[in-house]
Every structure is written in structure tokens, then in C-alpha cells.
Amino acid sequence: GAGVSQTPSNKVTEKGKYVELRCDPISGHTALYWYRQSLGQGPEFLIYFQGTGAADDSGLPNDRFFAVRPEGSVSTLKIQRTERGDSAVYLCASSTSPQETQYFGPGTRLLVL
Amino acid sequence: AQKVTQAQTEISVVEKEDVTLDCVYETRDTTYYLFWYKQPPSGELVFLIRRNSFDEQNEISGRYSWNFQKSTSSFNFTITASQVVDSAVYFCALISSGSARQLTFGSGTQLTVLP
Numbered sequence: 001g002a003g004v005s006q007t008p009s010n011k012v013t014e015k016g017k018y019v020e021l022r023c024d025p026i027s028g029h030t031a032l033y034w035y036r037q038s039l040g041q042g043p044e045f046l047i048y049f050q051g052t053g054a055a056d057d058s059g060l061p062n063d064r065f066f067a068v069r070p071e072g073s074v075s076t077l078k079i080q081r082t083e084r085g086d087s088a089v090y091l092c093a094s095s096t097s098p099q100e101t102q103y104f105g106p107g108t109r110l111l112v113l
Numbered sequence: 114a115q116k117v118t119q120a121q122t123e124i125s126v127v128e129k130e131d132v133t134l135d136c137v138y139e140t141r142d143t144t145y146y147l148f149w150y151k152q153p154p155s156g157e158l159v160f161l162i163r164r165n166s167f168d169e170q171n172e173i174s175g176r177y178s179w180n181f182q183k184s185t186s187s188f189n190f191t192i193t194a195s196q197v198v199d200s201a202v203y204f205c206a207l208i209s210s211g212s213a214r215q216l217t218f219g220s221g222t223q224l225t226v227l228p
Contacts, residue, residue, distance in 0.1 A: 031214070042117075042204050042218030043158070056214060089156065098214040099146055104158035 002026070004105035006092050012111045013082055021077040021108045025094030032075050033102055034067055035091040043091050049075060050098065082112045115140040117207050119219035126195055127227050134190045134222045136205030142166075145209035147181065147188045148216070153201040164188065195226045 005024045013019050025032050031050055035043035045059040049069045057067075064082075069075040079086055089109050093102035116139040126132045138147065149161040162172065164181055172179045176193045192199055202221045208214065 033215070035216075040220075042206075042220050043216070045215035045217070048214050050214075059215065091158065093158075093216075099208055099210070101148070101160055101163050102216060103160060104150075106155075106157045109156075 004092055004094055004103055006090075006105040006108050008108060009106065010109045010111075012113065014113050015082060015084060017082050017112075019079050019082055019110065021079075021090050021110070023075045023077070023092030023094075023105060025073065025075070025092070026103060029094035029096055029103075030072070031095045031098055031100075031102075032069060033093045033095075034075070034077050035093065037089045037091055037107070039088075046077070046090075048098075079110075082110075084112050086110060087112045115142075115145075115207055115209055115211075115217045117205050117217055117219035119205055119222050121222045122220070123223045123225070125225045125227065128197060129194050131191060131193050132195050132224065132226075134192075134203050134205075134224065136188045136190065136219060138186050138188065138205070138207045140207060140209045140211075142209035142211045145207060148206040148208070149179070149188075149190050150204045150206060151201045152204060152221070158204070161190075192224075195224075197226050197228055200224060200226045 007022045033048050034046040037043040048056040052072045064080045067077045089107040091107045093104045095102045118137045145166045147164045151159045178191045180189045204221045205219045206216045
């Protein structure tokens with residue numbers, strides 16, 4: 001079956017702009033996660049959804065970051081007033097349930113100029 | 114709080130050599146799961162293995178093997194007879210019952226296999 005897909009694969013924006021990153025999880029996976037990976041580092045947790053609700057958003061760095069999953073499938077990560085420090089690869093993962101294996105998408109590489 | 118340490122930042126070996134990647138973890142929970150992921154140059158994280166804290170049996174899958182030792186809080190990964198295609202960054206990760214479902218990753222080990 002299809003894996004986790006993410007769009008766009010690359011996004012270049014200017015400081016201060018708004019961006020949306022999309023994640024389409026594996027069909028049937030109720031748990032969805034967003035991570036951020038900076039160069040030379042391991043991924044860092046941002047937010048976890050179980051169904052439509054954000055069960056844990058403790059990793060979001062500040063209130064410029066927000067994510068939704070309105071129908072329990074596709075999720076969108078939204079970043080307002082982007083800053084150069086937001087440049088990173090944003091990874092999405094999904095799993096059948098919490099603590100089961102998380103399968104990752106190819107990521108969106110965000111560059112803020 | 115939980116933590117994963119991969120002390121080896123970079124390792125370089127010649128093809129056909131065996132190589133072991135180290136992983137040390139910290140958690141206060143008694144129920145937890147350990148993972149290894151591979152990240153080739155293409156960037157996508159590829160799942161390799163998942164082990165739970167109650168199963169200390171070592172595991173072998175082809176050229177890959179994993180050694181889980183709770184006494185030393187380690188979950189090491191060995192590649193036997195390495196190949197150039199094994200070149201990638203390898204991440205060890207931990208999720209525990211108290212971690213609210215978030216994976217905690219180590220900083221990764223860059224493995225380069227030379228022909």
C-alpha cells in the first residue's frame with residue numbers, strides 16, 4: 001500500500017510569510033505525528049494527533065506553529081510569520097496506534113530566506 | 114524525561130567489514146520500546162526494528178543484528194559484512210509509556226562504507 005506522503009517536497013519562502021505543509025498518512029492509521037529535523041540532528045517531536053484531536057502538542061516551539069487534522073486523516077502544519085530559524089526538514093509519521101511503529105514520510109524541506 | 118545517546122557521530126569502514134553502532138538510552142518507565150531507523154542520502158527515514166522492554170532476546174535479520182541489554186541500557190546495532198549501500202545515517206529512538214507517544218531520537222551515526 002501507499003506510504004506516508006508529504007507535500008510540497010521543498011518550500012522556499014521569505015521571512016515573515018505564512019506556510020502550510022501537508023501530510024497524508026497511511027490509510028487506516030489513526031495516529032499522526034509531526035517532527036522537525038535540523039541539519040545534523042535527529043528528528044524532534046512537535047505534535048501528535050489521535051484521530052482529529054491533538055493529543056500532545058508539547059513540542060510546538062511557540063504560538064506561530066499550529067497543526068490541524070479536521071477529518072482524522074490528512075494533517076496540515078501551519079507556520080505563521082516564518083523566521084530563518086524555522087528552516088529545517090519537517091517530517092510526518094503515522095502509526096496504527098500509539099507506541100506502535102511510526103512510519104515516516106519523505107519530509108518537506110523548508111527554507112526561510 | 115527520556116534520552117537517547119549515540120556517541121559515535123561518524124564511522125567509516127571498508128566494504129565487508131563488520132560494524133557496530135552504539136545506542137544508550139535513559140528512561141524512568143519500565144515499559145518502553147526501542148527502535149532503529151535508517152536515513153539514506155535521499156532523506157526518508159526507514160524503519161528497521163522495534164523491540165519492547167520485556168524482550169531482551171537478540172535479533173538477527175540477514176546481515177543486521179541487534180543486542181539489547183537492559184543492565185547497561187544499551188541497544189546496539191551490528192551490520193555484518195557491510196556494503197556500500199549501507200552508507201546512511203542511523204538513528205536509535207525510544208518511546209515509553211510516560212512519554213505521551215513521542216519518539217525521542219538520538220543524534221544519529223553517519224556510517225560510510227567505502228568500496
